[in-house]
Amino acid sequence: MVKVGDEVSNKQVIFRDYVIGSPKESDMYLTTGTIKLKVPEGSNAVLVKNLYLSCDPTMQFDMRKAMGPSRNPYYSPGSPIFGYGVAKVLDSGHPELKAGDLVWGITGWEEYSLITKTTDTLIKIQHTDVPLSYYTGILGMPGMTAYAGFYEVGTPKKGEYVFVSAASGAVGQLIGQFAKLEGCYVVGSAGSKEKHVGGKMLDAVLLNMRHHGRIAVCGMISQYNLDEPEGIKNLLHIGFKWIQMKGYTHRNYYHLYPKFLDLVLPYIREKKMVYVEDIVEGLESGPAALVGLFSGRNFGKQVVVVARE
Amino acid sequence: MVKVGDEVSNKQVIFRDYVIGSPKESDMYLTTGTIKLKVPEGSNAVLVKNLYLSCDPTMQFDMRKAMGPSRNPYYSPGSPIFGYGVAKVLDSGHPELKAGDLVWGITGWEEYSLITKTTDTLIKIQHTDVPLSYYTGILGMPGMTAYAGFYEVGTPKKGEYVFVSAASGAVGQLIGQFAKLEGCYVVGSAGSKEKHVGGKMLDAVLLNMRHHGRIAVCGMISQYNLDEPEGIKNLLHIGFKWIQMKGYTHRNYYHLYPKFLDLVLPYIREKKMVYVEDIVEGLESGPAALVGLFSGRNFGKQVVVVARE
Numbered sequence: 001m002v003k004v005g006d007e008v009s010n011k012q013v014i015f016r017d018y019v020i021g022s023p024k025e026s027d028m029y030l031t032t033g034t035i036k037l038k039v040p041e042g043s044n045a046v047l048v049k050n051l052y053l054s055c056d057p058t059m060q061f062d063m064r065k066a067m068g069p070s071r072n073p074y075y076s077p078g079s080p081i082f083g084y085g086v087a088k089v090l091d092s093g094h095p096e097l098k099a100g101d102l103v104w105g106i107t108g109w110e111e112y113s114l115i116t117k118t119t120d121t122l123i124k125i126q127h128t129d130v131p132l133s134y135y136t137g138i139l140g141m142p143g144m145t146a147y148a149g150f151y152e153v154g155t156p157k158k159g160e161y162v163f164v165s166a167a168s169g170a171v172g173q174l175i176g177q178f179a180k181l182e183g184c185y186v187v188g189s190a191g192s193k194e195k196h197v198g199g200k201m202l203d204a205v206l207l208n209m210r211h212h213g214r215i216a217v218c219g220m221i222s223q224y225n226l227d228e229p230e231g232i233k234n235l236l237h238i239g240f241k242w243i244q245m246k247g248y249t250h251r252n253y254y255h256l257y258p259k260f261l262d263l264v265l266p267y268i269r270e271k272k273m274v275y276v277e278d279i280v281e282g283l284e285s286g287p288a289a290l291v292g293l294f295s296g297r298n299f300g301k302q303v304v305v306v307a308r309e
Numbered sequence: 310m311v312k313v314g315d316e317v318s319n320k321q322v323i324f325r326d327y328v329i330g331s332p333k334e335s336d337m338y339l340t341t342g343t344i345k346l347k348v349p350e351g352s353n354a355v356l357v358k359n360l361y362l363s364c365d366p367t368m369q370f371d372m373r374k375a376m377g378p379s380r381n382p383y384y385s386p387g388s389p390i391f392g393y394g395v396a397k398v399l400d401s402g403h404p405e406l407k408a409g410d411l412v413w414g415i416t417g418w419e420e421y422s423l424i425t426k427t428t429d430t431l432i433k434i435q436h437t438d439v440p441l442s443y444y445t446g447i448l449g450m451p452g453m454t455a456y457a458g459f460y461e462v463g464t465p466k467k468g469e470y471v472f473v474s475a476a477s478g479a480v481g482q483l484i485g486q487f488a489k490l491e492g493c494y495v496v497g498s499a500g501s502k503e504k505h506v507g508g509k510m511l512d513a514v515l516l517n518m519r520h521h522g523r524i525a526v527c528g529m530i531s532q533y534n535l536d537e538p539e540g541i542k543n544l545l546h547i548g549f550k551w552i553q554m555k556g557y558t559h560r561n562y563y564h565l566y567p568k569f570l571d572l573v574l575p576y577i578r579e580k581k582m583v584y585v586e587d588i589v590e591g592l593e594s595g596p597a598a599l600v601g602l603f604s605g606r607n608f609g610k611q612v613v614v615v616a617r618e
Contacts (some may be wrong), residue, residue: 007422026474160614191531203543217547217548218548219548228542229542229543229544230539230540230542230546231539231541231542231544232540232541232542233537233538233539233541233543234538235541236538237556238526238554238555238556239526239527239528239556240556241556242555242556242557242558242561243555244553244554244556245547245553245554245555246547246551246552246553246554246555247546247547247548247549247550247551247553248551249551252551254549
């Protein structure tokens with residue numbers, strides 16, 4: 001059992017160098033360093049033990065210097081990669097977090113992390129009667145992405161028709177369930193890279209959209225690693241059928257997080273919503289799990305377990 | 310001078326047969342029939358003398374049986390084509406219209422028309438201190454298209470950047486002026502078919518859009534007559550930059566028509582807005598003027614004068 005102030009070994013997934021094209025497992029490597037389990041004097045940082053790490057499609061943008069959205073800064077060659085995760089606070093200089101608290105947010109791919117930008121990036125977990133790994137998925141960023149996309153961008157009405165692409169993924173599986181619970185008729189596609197909306201599927205969707213239909217775009221994973229994106233030919237239908245196509249990010253909707261929890265926590269407890277996770281054990285399995293996202297290897301939300309408390 | 314009840318000759322532009330591909334002048338022909346200048350007993354129709362006829366891009370859809378939006382029904386082979394126009398009421402069975410009233414709305418390409426579906430299609434002109442032809446343009450359907458697209462779909466804020474495609478057309482020239490009057494920075498493109506948004510220009514626009522940008526789509530004229538539309542490759546930016554792309558139609562915004570007039574009439578009277586018209590004289594010139602739209606021959610709103618009162 002480690003104690004605050006101990007100097008301990010710290011296994012890490014290190015970023016090798018900037019990537020061109022599709023990320024490969026060899027773009028990361030494992031190493032073991034040491035870390036002192038104590039926040040520097042006078043700092044408002046927190047020192048956490050990482051429990052669950054999230055594999056998210058956007059992490060590939062942090063591996064490249066080119067196009068696309070990115071948490072700022074990009075990954076640094078020679079340093080651990082980072083992303084969403086669930087962690088336990090071991091030591092804290094932050095007034096609103098204390099040792100023993102559970103948090104979710106941006107953390108490193110390593111056993112222990114010293115997190116310095118706590119205010120932007122960490123949310124304290126208040127409800128622990130549900131699986132903690134859910135805060136990388138249904139109760140975390142993918143959950144907020146699904147909620148904002150379906151309710152805020154999609155503005156659904158009972159009886160409407162909902163099409164979900166990548167319907168078995170971290171976000172898609174939630175959209176389908178929200179839509180059913182709201183009394184919509186749901187069609188989903190999943191199972192192969194070709195079926196993700198972004199390329200040919202988007203052309204088929206545009207052709208079949210109803211008048212006044214809404215398309216919420218949180219990403220186009222099938223297109224990220226092509227040398228040239230596929231050309232979309234049916235955009236004319238946006239004008240013909242008064243379709244709205246809107247890109248959005250979960251980042252602009254966190255003022256709704258309490259409302260979101262009020263909706264989703266009862267659904268989880270009453271088993272009205274289920275959440276499929278694809279869980280691998282150990283930091284060692286992380287790089288393969290992350291890279292697997294881009295070939296559609298995962299079924300459900302891809303999670304890496306570093307430690308179970 | 311003709312009187313109500315007279316039987317008079319009636320020059321007409323007749324639709325030959327359904328069109329495949331781009332409409333040609335020879336898809337229409339001129340003929341002269343006769344018409345009795347009287348509304349049938351007990352009907353709520355109106356009998357009008359046509360003054361100005363509007364050439365609009367969507368009229369090509371009424372010439373085809375295939376894709377796209379259309380006023381219902383399509384043109385009938387052997388009957389006059391129809392579209393927006395300005396006319397003077399000669400006889401009326403309609404409670405809200407009387408002989409001498411000026412109206413704008415859907416009318417036939419002929420000297421005199423008996424209009425039976427008056428409630429949907431005719432709006433009484435209240436302000437005649439401005440050129441009557443403006444009710445085919447700045448004060449008619451293109452004006453409402455520009456107003457709805459700019460203010461309702463685009464939701465502009467002072468200081469924002471506005472790009473207008475087809476900036477010299479019936480709608481585009483108004484968007485540019487609205488944008489300047491609202492204190493926006495405006496860039497427009499015009500002058501060749503290649504520059505219309507819809508194809509390569511849309512790809513360039515997507516690449517250069519700002520975060521949270523809005524694209525209002527009322528049509529994609531450059532794509533209507535291609536065998537296959539051009540593929541759009543930069544839709545990824547919708548997700549990256551949280552862009553909204555929204556198709557809309559003027560038809561859904563007529564509850565705002567009085568508000569629109571309150572805004573635009575003073576601008577016209579004070580010469581804060583100008584409107585460029587490309588006017589041809591006589592029904593005989595109509596088919597060439599209409600077909601010229603699709604090769605970008607017109608500069609400004611294309612109008613056909615049938616009679617000046």
